[in-house]
Amino acid sequence: MEMYRSHVLVCAGAGCISSDCKSVQQALLANINDLRLDNEVKVVETGCMGPCDLGPVVMVFPDGVFYRKLKPEDTREIVNEHLLKGKVVTRLLHSPVGSSEKVVSFNELEFFKRQTRIALRNTGVINPESVEEYIARDGYRALGKALSQMTPEEVVITIKESGLRGRGGAGFPTGLKWQFTAAAPGSPKYVVCNADEGDPGAFMDRSILEGDPHSVLEAMAICGYAIGANKGYIYVRAEYPLAVERLELAISKGREYGLLGENIFGTGFSFDVEIRVGAGAFVCGEETALLASIEGQRGEPRPKPPFPAQEGLWGKPTVINNVETLANIAQIVLNGAPWYASMGTEKSKGTKVFALAGKVNNTGLVEVPMGTTLREIIFDIGGGINGGKKFKAVQTGGPSGGCIPEAYLDTPVDYDSLNELGTIMGSGGMIIVDEDTCMVDLAKFFLDFVQDESCGKCAPCRIGTKRMLEILERITSGQGQEGDIELLEELSYGIKNSALCGLGQTAPNPVLSTLRYFRHEYEAHIRDHKCPAAACPELLTYYIDPRACKGCGVCSKACPSDAVIGEKKKPHTIDLNKCIKCGTCKQKCKFDAVITV
Amino acid sequence: MAEALTCDNRLTQEYLDIVDEIIKPYRGQPGNLIQVLHKAQSRVGFLPREVQVKVADGLGVPLTKVYGVVSFYSLFNTLPKGKHKITICAGTACYVRGAKQLINQLKEDMDLEPGGTTEDGMFSLDLVRCIGACGLGPVVTVDDEVHGKVHREKLTKIMAKYKEE
Numbered sequence: 001m002e003m004y005r006s007h008v009l010v011c012a013g014a015g016c017i018s019s020d021c022k023s024v025q026q027a028l029l030a031n032i033n034d035l036r037l038d039n040e041v042k043v044v045e046t047g048c049m050g051p052c053d054l055g056p057v058v059m060v061f062p063d064g065v066f067y068r069k070l071k072p073e074d075t076r077e078i079v080n081e082h083l084l085k086g087k088v089v090t091r092l093l094h095s096p097v098g099s100s101e102k103v104v105s106f107n108e109l110e111f112f113k114r115q116t117r118i119a120l121r122n123t124g125v126i127n128p129e130s131v132e133e134y135i136a137r138d139g140y141r142a143l144g145k146a147l148s149q150m151t152p153e154e155v156v157i158t159i160k161e162s163g164l165r166g167r168g169g170a171g172f173p174t175g176l177k178w179q180f181t182a183a184a185p186g187s188p189k190y191v192v193c194n195a196d197e198g199d200p201g202a203f204m205d206r207s208i209l210e211g212d213p214h215s216v217l218e219a220m221a222i223c224g225y226a227i228g229a230n231k232g233y234i235y236v237r238a239e240y241p242l243a244v245e246r247l248e249l250a251i252s253k254g255r256e257y258g259l260l261g262e263n264i265f266g267t268g269f270s271f272d273v274e275i276r277v278g279a280g281a282f283v284c285g286e287e288t289a290l291l292a293s294i295e296g297q298r299g300e301p302r303p304k305p306p307f308p309a310q311e312g313l314w315g316k317p318t319v320i321n322n323v324e325t326l327a328n329i330a331q332i333v334l335n336g337a338p339w340y341a342s343m344g345t346e347k348s349k350g351t352k353v354f355a356l357a358g359k360v361n362n363t364g365l366v367e368v369p370m371g372t373t374l375r376e377i378i379f380d381i382g383g384g385i386n387g388g389k390k391f392k393a394v395q396t397g398g399p400s401g402g403c404i405p406e407a408y409l410d411t412p413v414d415y416d417s418l419n420e421l422g423t424i425m426g427s428g429g430m431i432i433v434d435e436d437t438c439m440v441d442l443a444k445f446f447l448d449f450v451q452d453e454s455c456g457k458c459a460p461c462r463i464g465t466k467r468m469l470e471i472l473e474r475i476t477s478g479q480g481q482e483g484d485i486e487l488l489e490e491l492s493y494g495i496k497n498s499a500l501c502g503l504g505q506t507a508p509n510p511v512l513s514t515l516r517y518f519r520h521e522y523e524a525h526i527r528d529h530k531c532p533a534a535a536c537p538e539l540l541t542y543y544i545d546p547r548a549c550k551g552c553g554v555c556s557k558a559c560p561s562d563a564v565i566g567e568k569k570k571p572h573t574i575d576l577n578k579c580i581k582c583g584t585c586k587q588k589c590k591f592d593a594v595i596t597v
Numbered sequence: 598m599a600e601a602l603t604c605d606n607r608l609t610q611e612y613l614d615i616v617d618e619i620i621k622p623y624r625g626q627p628g629n630l631i632q633v634l635h636k637a638q639s640r641v642g643f644l645p646r647e648v649q650v651k652v653a654d655g656l657g658v659p660l661t662k663v664y665g666v667v668s669f670y671s672l673f674n675t676l677p678k679g680k681h682k683i684t685i686c687a688g689t690a691c692y693v694r695g696a697k698q699l700i701n702q703l704k705e706d707m708d709l710e711p712g713g714t715t716e717d718g719m720f721s722l723d724l725v726r727c728i729g730a731c732g733l734g735p736v737v738t739v740d741d742e743v744h745g746k747v748h749r750e751k752l753t754k755i756m757a758k759y760k761e762e
Binding site: 014017018019052053055197198199200201202203206207238239240276277278279280281282293294295296297298299300356357358359363364365395398429431433437442445446449453455560587 | 627662669745
């Protein structure tokens, strides 16, 4: 076996790929080869490490030195100084927001220090294309334990007692789902992994699939054993081509090593997995729509009951679990239910992965125990709001969720506390917005999303959300009327109570939640024709600050409606009758002289 | 290997033969409809009626159902796309970080609207609901290349690079 004195882990998660980590990796390899260190130093391409904003990122082990925002030309110094002479390259280390001190090891960064990684245990640590590396980190040991030392019933009981709840959004107890399916009459039974991560702003499932695909396969096999199924399907969005590729590779390796397929570990248990790729329909994340899509049909939901546990794929009993839920399973089987249940809150056990995005400094993926407060997640781990702006709200649960304002930042996060605040855990996406975001506009964004993604089968969702969107468009363009807010509320409750599936039933949540905490913004739009966040273009008036204007003329040349007038080198003015409020002058001005009120 | 068709190409027998090859292993398996359509689109570039008829015959599915599936899923298109496919992520994270301005910019600079193709057939634009690179919003992809933290100047530069080719 080859031994290396140092391992260089290069993050190749989605974020780092878009920051061009590939060039960094190539340069690193070239420099290592130049100095003939390739027998001593191994470069490992891993899945997402988490701190997307700092990409491309690299960790050098055994010491765990963390380099960030690398350019290909930086790698020569890392190789010459660090890998050859053992001197850390201080210039490339990270200093957390608000501190000038450089931090050497990833363990010392708040971002990593405060995390407990169970679902993400291997993501960003191992090479996702190597089944050996997965096995070296206890991979497939849980499957072995379940098959050789546990009865199917014992597996179900373990998952039930762990308190694990579905990480896809609804939070249904996973063990119960398995129990119902195991007990349901009918054969064959199926295990389906819902990897149709459509909630905009959530990317933990993508990172797990790309960074640790075997953890999902192992869990599916364990589930198959527990419920008496021999076949599993993974339904992945087509927007995640790398996840599909990694899964395909993992499945073929799994078969080659006898970890999937016939007679696993010689126990007589057989289980195999197939991939189904979606085609861009958000509603397919809804379980009955997902099943229809696997069967090759339009992804339209159907009423429940019967639940998939009784009548699922091709009418047979089916367990549908989300990716992150499955990523916890092997660890629970190995370490036992009490271990998992010792973390978290009374009704929400274990850890949860959150995707931080929007106007926060440390965007990326973090995994923390349930019950961690929003403030810890957003400020201590997330590093607060970028650009010195003020926190306004955090949006959770995507199009089915809502917003939480500053007053509730100390709430411990779990399924129930978020419900009480009028939002949902959802899949764990957290979009942080600052004072520049208009809450009415944000609600409109979600309604527009839902309207676009509504499958059209039931009228409340198809027509109701359209009417709501029209009202929101009216309000944000300054045409709002008295009574619009009440009408929105009436429609919201009507749709919630009568829509066919989860998509429609939760579609009004973003409106109800912003009305609950930011009603004054709606009122300002309707009554005063003002957008308090200065974000709705049609409610803005553009002025040029005569003290800041240098009369360079860039804005008047750029103005599409010839509304900017003035002589060269003298302050310009905007003719409000001609101004179409496109904002071009403000974008073009180098002196910040164009202001909006 | 024939390249996927774009606006200025015509559907030829060669492409219909490719579709036949794609269908072969799935004959009489209606459950694989979506997978077959994916494969056909990736080779032909789009799913015109002629292709849909072949798929319907091959898998033993009524043509109405094939069309129903094609029109239901946003990633299937019945019209050819431009030479370079631009997508702007319209997920929440990208939205709050300025994706809307980028959409407006392409409209102003290139007269390119979501779902449309430029007159010269060089670029087509689609919006996508989150590609999962939320940490780096707003995100724009051109063909298979992903660009993060895109702003006005960066988008102009990216477009210039492809226009030169």
